[in-house]
Amino acid sequence: MSMEGVNLNANRLVGQKLAVAVTMGDQLGIGPEITVKALTTWVGRHECDVYIHGGEEVLLAAANAAGVSPFWLKATHVGGSDRNAVGCYSVVGGMVLGAPSSELNDARQQIEANAGERSFAAVLGAIEQAKLGLVQAIVTGPISKLGWALAGHSEYPGHTELLGEHLGRGRADETVMFFSGPRIKLVLATVHVPLADVPRILTTERIVRAAELGVQACRAQGVAHVRVAVCGLNPHAGEEGLLGEEDARVIAPAVVLLRARGVDAFGPLSADSVFLKAAGLAKAGRDAGCFDLFVAMYHDQGLIPVKLLDRELSVNVTLGLRDGVVRTSPAHGTARDIAGKNIADPGSMLAALDLALALAKQQRALRLA
Numbered sequence: 001m002s003m004e005g006v007n008l009n010a011n012r013l014v015g016q017k018l019a020v021a022v023t024m025g026d027q028l029g030i031g032p033e034i035t036v037k038a039l040t041t042w043v044g045r046h047e048c049d050v051y052i053h054g055g056e057e058v059l060l061a062a063a064n065a066a067g068v069s070p071f072w073l074k075a076t077h078v079g080g081s082d083r084n085a086v087g088c089y090s091v092v093g094g095m096v097l098g099a100p101s102s103e104l105n106d107a108r109q110q111i112e113a114n115a116g117e118r119s120f121a122a123v124l125g126a127i128e129q130a131k132l133g134l135v136q137a138i139v140t141g142p143i144s145k146l147g148w149a150l151a152g153h154s155e156y157p158g159h160t161e162l163l164g165e166h167l168g169r170g171r172a173d174e175t176v177m178f179f180s181g182p183r184i185k186l187v188l189a190t191v192h193v194p195l196a197d198v199p200r201i202l203t204t205e206r207i208v209r210a211a212e213l214g215v216q217a218c219r220a221q222g223v224a225h226v227r228v229a230v231c232g233l234n235p236h237a238g239e240e241g242l243l244g245e246e247d248a249r250v251i252a253p254a255v256v257l258l259r260a261r262g263v264d265a266f267g268p269l270s271a272d273s274v275f276l277k278a279a280g281l282a283k284a285g286r287d288a289g290c291f292d293l294f295v296a297m298y299h300d301q302g303l304i305p306v307k308l309l310d311r312e313l314s315v316n317v318t319l320g321l322r323d324g325v326v327r328t329s330p331a332h333g334t335a336r337d338i339a340g341k342n343i344a345d346p347g348s349m350l351a352a353l354d355l356a357l358a359l360a361k362q363q364r365a366l367r368l369a
Helices: 031-045 054-067 107-132 145-150 159-167 196-201 204-220 246-260 298-308 345-369
Strands: 021-024 049-053 073-075 087-093 136-140 178-182 185-188 226-233 262-268 293-296 315-319 324-329
Touching: 021 345, 031 049, 031 054, 031 226, 031 262, 031 345, 049 107, 107 136, 107 145, 107 159, 136 345, 159 196, 178 204, 178 298, 185 204, 185 298, 204 226, 204 246, 204 293, 204 315, 226 246, 246 262, 293 298, 315 345, 324 345
Parallel strands: 021 049, 021 136, 049 087, 073 087, 136 324, 185 293, 226 262, 226 293
Antiparallel strands: 178 185, 178 315, 315 324
16 A cells, blocks of 8 residues: 555654664665664663664674674564564564666676665665654665665665655755754755756755755754855855856845845855854954854765764754654765774764754654644
């Protein structure tokens, strides 16, 4: 039976424990390792149910390599009596390796495709639970975009697009990537698109939506008055049109509109210097270190400062999902070069779990108010 259109609020009742779906991500990377490492310490600190989506044999192998004793139960069905115990860990079954395409003759490509299909199916399983209201938050492990493409899912360049299609508010491009760390909070106006396409798809509407959702997320984390730095697209924010016209034509009107809507926004600001304020390296003065949120125009413009400043402590949050569904993720990649060596730091996964639960609690409080 299709789960489309199911009332997402059906199980969100007063007194019901919150539940989180965790996807292990790419089984060829560090996703399984950081999942078992993070959850084995997380369980004793939080009263909520958790479902781990992925292959059980992968989870067991990761736990064995990390010296972690298995701490989960096998879920025979989702949402039954096995959800009633504090710290119930369930590995949701049914994740079958996808058959590789006949065009994939290389053994390595088949391995990639199989791993990609498994991680894709895990995310779909978490989405299904969210649609039924069985979980209020999804925490995703890092995936291989190549694996998804080889498995036949190239239309989804990342989690954000897949979640936007299934849990968005009608349009997949209305979801926004927000990064939350101790030193920098940032949203992206565009996400997983080639750099050459950014000027074409960047619109005033996109920038305004990203900024407004980012402001809401900052307020949800306790920032009462959010000052927003809106980055330019071109060098020196276009240099009065000498280095590009998008800054004046697209970005400046977004800043004007944001200010008209009560957002304390500034820009377009040159991206080669504005992040010094987040790093605490700006010269002393009125504007030094005063921005609470940065709006980047494209992926690497935002992710470079995020990963330099907050490293494993930053959390990727998908904003704009309907009915209060929360999604967070570690801000790092699959790190295959260290997979299986038991040296991966679960800090970002722990931060993602903590933030997911905090935001889910806040969403519930708002709904019950």
